[in-house]
Amino acid sequence: MTILVTGGAGFIGSNFVLDWLASPEHRDELVVNLDALTYAGNLENLKALQGDARHVFVKGDICDRALVDRLLAEHKPRALIHFAAESHVDRSISGPGAFMKTNVEGTFTLLEAARVYWSAMGEADKAAFRFHHVSTDEVYGSLKADDPPFAETNPYEPNSPYSASKAASDHLVRAWHHTYGLPVLTSNCSNNYGPYHFPEKLIPLMIVNALAGKLLPVYGDGQQIRDWLYVKDHASAIRAVLAGGRVGEVYNVGGWNEMANIDIVKTVCALLDELHPSADGPYARLITYVKDRPGHDRRYAIDARKIERELGWRPAETFATGIRKTVQWYLDNPEWVAHVQSGSYRDWVSQQYGS
Ligand code: NAD
Ligand code: DAU
Numbered sequence: 425m426t427i428l429v430t431g432g433a434g435f436i437g438s439n440f441v442l443d444w445l446a447s448p449e450h451r452d453e454l455v456v457n458l459d460a461l462t463y464a465g466n467l468e469n470l471k472a473l474q475g476d477a478r479h480v481f482v483k484g485d486i487c488d489r490a491l492v493d494r495l496l497a498e499h500k501p502r503a504l505i506h507f508a509a510e511s512h513v514d515r516s517i518s519g520p521g522a523f524m525k526t527n528v529e530g531t532f533t534l535l536e537a538a539r540v541y542w543s544a545m546g547e548a549d550k551a552a553f554r555f556h557h558v559s560t561d562e563v564y565g566s567l568k569a570d571d572p573p574f575a576e577t578n579p580y581e582p583n584s585p586y587s588a589s590k591a592a593s594d595h596l597v598r599a600w601h602h603t604y605g606l607p608v609l610t611s612n613c614s615n616n617y618g619p620y621h622f623p624e625k626l627i628p629l630m631i632v633n634a635l636a637g638k639l640l641p642v643y644g645d646g647q648q649i650r651d652w653l654y655v656k657d658h659a660s661a662i663r664a665v666l667a668g669g670r671v672g673e674v675y676n677v678g679g680w681n682e683m684a685n686i687d688i689v690k691t692v693c694a695l696l697d698e699l700h701p702s703a704d705g706p707y708a709r710l711i712t713y714v715k716d717r718p719g720h721d722r723r724y725a726i727d728a729r730k731i732e733r734e735l736g737w738r739p740a741e742t743f744a745t746g747i748r749k750t751v752q753w754y755l756d757n758p759e760w761v762a763h764v765q766s767g768s769y770r771d772w773v774s775q776q777y778g779s
Contacts, residue, residue: 425453428501430486430534431465431508432457435621436558436655438469440507443659445478450663454478456499458492459508460485460526466769468760469620486530492537503554503666504538506531509590512624513562516586517718527589528596531557535600542606556666557597557610561651561676562587564612566721573651573725576612576674583719594674601672609669611662613677614726618655618746619753623764626685627747630692631754632761634707635700640693644716646686649723653679654746657739664737675735678726681743686711691743695751 427444431437432455441457444450459465461483473479480499484491486508496504508530510516510523538555545553564574565581582591594610601608621628630640661677669675683691693707731737741749754761763769 425450426456426499426501427453428456428458428495428499428504430458430504430506433459433461433465433467433469433481434507434511435464435469436616436658437507438466438620439618439655440505440659440662441470441479442472443656444663445473445476447663452478454480454499456480456482456495456501458482458484458486458495461770462510464511464622466620466622466764468763468769487525487533489533489537492534493540496537496541502549502552503556504534505556505558505662505666506534507558509593510586513584513586514624514717516584516589520585520589523585523589527586528592531593531596535596535606539600539604539606543604551607553607554666554671555597555600555606555608556662557594557608558662559594559610559612560587560590561612561614561678561724561726562721563591563594564724567723567725569723571723571725573678573727574612574676575727576676576730583721598672607671609665609671610674611665611677612674612726613658613661614651614653614679614724616653616655616658618750619757620760621655621750623761626688627692627750628754630689631696631751632765634693634696634710635754635761637702637704638710639712640689640707640710641712641714642686642689643714644720646689646713647684648720649682649684649725650688651678651724651726652681652683652688652743652746653677653739654741654749657741657746660740661731661737664731664735668735670734675731676726676728677731677737678728679739679741679743679746680726680728682723682725683743691747692751695748699751700755
C-alpha cells in the first residue's frame with residue numbers, strides 16, 4: 425500500500441508523514457513524498473525517517489506534470505494527499521505570484537495527472553482511490569464577533585491573495601469530482617501549531633524571538649481571533665477523513681479554541697517564564713504593537729461538528745496541553761531552530777542527497 429504526499433517536508437506535511445508511519449494501521453505502508461523544498465520545506469523535519477525504506481523522498485515541483493505522471497505510474501499510490509502550497513499570508517501580500525503558480529496551477533496539474541491515472545485503474549482500485557485536498561478555513565473570509573463559526577455550507581469569501589489561491593484550488597477539486605467523478609475529499613482546517621512550525625508564523629515566531637530577547641511584533645490591536653489546533657490533531661483528522669470520509673464531501677477541522685492573538689502571545693510568554701525564565705524579567709516586556717497586516721481578517725472560527733458526527737473525530741489536545749508541548753519542543757530542539765534561523769537547514773539536502 426502506497427500513498428503519494430505532496431509538501432511532506434513542510435510543517436503540517438512532515439508531521440502527517442511521521443504520524444502516518446507511526447500509526448499501527450499504516451506502519452507497513454510506503455510514503456512517496458514529493459516536495460520542491462522551497463524556503464518552507466525542511467528535510468530536518470524528517471530526520472527520524474533517515475534510512476527508512478518506507479519513506480521515498482522526491483525533490484520536485486507539483487507543477488511538473490511529467491514528474492507527477494512518472495511517480496503515479498511507478499508507485500501506483502492508492503491515495504494522493506495534497507499539502508504542498510505557499511502558505512504564509514504576509515508573503516502572499518508582498519509577492520502573490522508564487523501562490524497562484526503553486527496553489528492554483530500546481531493543484532490543477534495534480535488533478536489532471538490523478539484523473540488520467542485513476543481513469544486507467546481497474547474497478548476495485550478505482551473505487552478505493554482518493555485525492556485528499558488539504559485546505560484552510562481562510563477561504564470562508566472573516567467573521568464578525570457574534571457570527572456563528574464557519575460551517576461547510578458557508579459561502580466562499582477569501583480576502584487575501586493566499587486565501588483566494590486556496591479557494592481557487594478548492595473549486596478546482598470540486599469541479600474535478602463533479603465533472604469527471606474523481607474521488608476527492610477536501611478538509612478545511614483552522615490555524616495549526618506544534619513541532620517543526622517555521623518561525624514566520626505567529627506562535628513559533630514569538631517563541632524564537634522571545635528566546636533571542638527580540639521584540640514580539642503584534643499586528644494592529646492584537647484582538648484578531650483565530651481557532652488553534654495542535655498539528656498532530658490535524659494529522660489524525662486527515663487520517664479519519666481519508667479512511668471514512670464520503671467522496672466529494674468537505675470536512676471542516678478545528679480545535680474548538682478561539683483566542684485573540686494578544687492572548688496567544690501572553691500565553692507563550694507565561695509558559696516561557698515558567699519553563700525557561702529570563703534573567704532580564706518576564707518575556708511579556710518584549711511585546712510590541714506594530715502596523716497591521718493589510719486586509720487583516722478579524723475572526724476565524726470552525727464548526728467541526730460534521731467530522732465529529734460522521735467520523736467520530738475530535739481533537740485530542742486542548743490548547744493548554746498543546747501549547748505546553750509546543751513550547752517545550754522548541755526548548756528541546758535548539759539545533760533545529762538555529763539551522764532554520766541561519767538557513768543551514770537547506771544544506772541538509774546536499775549533505776544527505778548529494779546534488
Ligand atoms: P508550509 O509552508 O510549512 O509547507 C509547504 C510545503 O510545500 C513545503 O515543504 C514546500 O517546500 C512545499 N512546496 C511549496 N511549493 C511547492 C511546489 N510547487 N511543489 C512541491 N512542493 C512545494 O505549509 P503548511 O503550514 O505545512 O501547510 C500545508 C497545507 O495545509 C497547505 O496547503 C496550507 O494551505 C494548509 N493549511 C495550513 C494551515 C496552517 O495553519 N499552517 C491551516 C490549514 C490549512
Ligand atoms: O487559518 C488557517 C491559516 O492559518 C492557514 O491557512 C495559513 O497557512 C497559516 O499561515 C495561518 O494563517 P494566519 O495568517 O492566521 O497565521 P499567522 O501565524 O501568519 O498569523 C496568525 C495571526 O497572528 C494573524 O491574525 C496575524 C497575527 N500576527 C502574525 C505574525 C506573523 C501577528 O500579530 N504578528 C506576527 O508577527
